[in-house]
Amino acid sequence: MNPESTAPLTRPGSGMVTGPGSGGADLADILERVLDKGVVIAGDIRVNLLDIELLTVKLRLVVASVDKAKEMGIDWWESDPALSSNSRRGELGAENARLRARVAELEQRQEETR
């Protein structure tokens, strides 16, 4: 049984427990699991593997837009620490800072020569 699902947490979206089968779980959460996870075994009907993979791709675009996430700078979940956003964002940040300093310097000079 699911004794845990009655745990006295707070309102939805701020720490609620949702029983997965209750209909309360987000469709996104369910699809993530039933399409993308679980035991992958070929059935007799050949719709399964390849088609589900394709469907999963489409679904990702709906459920979890990775590009959007990256655009927002959220990518630390996706790679190992060595390659992760911290190092990359750090490099970009440093480069940005250099460029900004350079622009400011050029502006300064321009003002001075006026």
Add this chain to the structure above:
Amino acid sequence: MNANHEELLYAYAVTRDAGAPGADDLETLTGVAGEPVRAVRHLGLATLVGPVPAAGFGEAALHASLEDIACLEKAARAHQRVIDAVTATGACVLPMRLATVYHDEAGVRRMLANRHAQLGAALDRLDGCVEWGVKVHASGSAAQAPAATGAGPRAPRAAVSGRDYLRRRAAARHAHEEEARREDEAARGIHAVLTALAEQTRLYPPQHGPLAGPSGRNILNAAYLVRREGGDRFTSAVAGFADLVPEDGVRLELTGPWAPYSFAGQATSGQTGTDQATSGQTATGQTATGQPTRAQPTLGRPAPGEDVP
């Protein structure tokens, strides 16, 4: 059986024969086509199946209906409902992926025989465990307007020099980054603590779609394999964070207990013994958007020195 092929068998999950729910448990349960669910037992394993009309679950029909989000939702919820009901009996359940369909019981038995070793190993590994899902959402302004730092200080050109503009922009960006850093840190901290309470963890890509709802920026979307007896401890820990974290500008969402969806897949990859990375190849490796769910159990590690200026 279905000599005339008007019926097919839709498979939901594999359990141990001994742990499989009996007819009583299944009595009120209905599946993706509203059909009754029964167990096909073979070699100590059992597959939960339901007879479904070939007209709706043949190759072409499935193809079409899964493309329809309403049909997909109905099927996914029904599929999940069966798996959830069986999980609730205390059985160890290996959920099958949506739309695994067999011609007849012979096909189901063949599958149980062919996959016997892997399925058995997965059942042993996952026995006594369930999955909890935890999502962390950033609710701060960094979540609302990731681009605002660029757009904000756009004042009349004449009044502002390039330097002032850049300076303001830098300040705004800095504040934004600071907030994002705090939120990421909070998420990492939460993940680290929950990982310590779990047997295994699995990270999903953040949800940011129309289906994900208006929850702010999703910065952690993780699944934890937790022993059933450890469930209270785990949910209490999450509840504790839920009480604490408003200060960090993040919100938590807990779902579960689920059947161990996120941890069952590796059984069939033929590479048992390896961890998360394996099932990623089977389950999501081919997705166009790629990589996300693979091999990042390292997230819980503290961030290496954040050097963003």
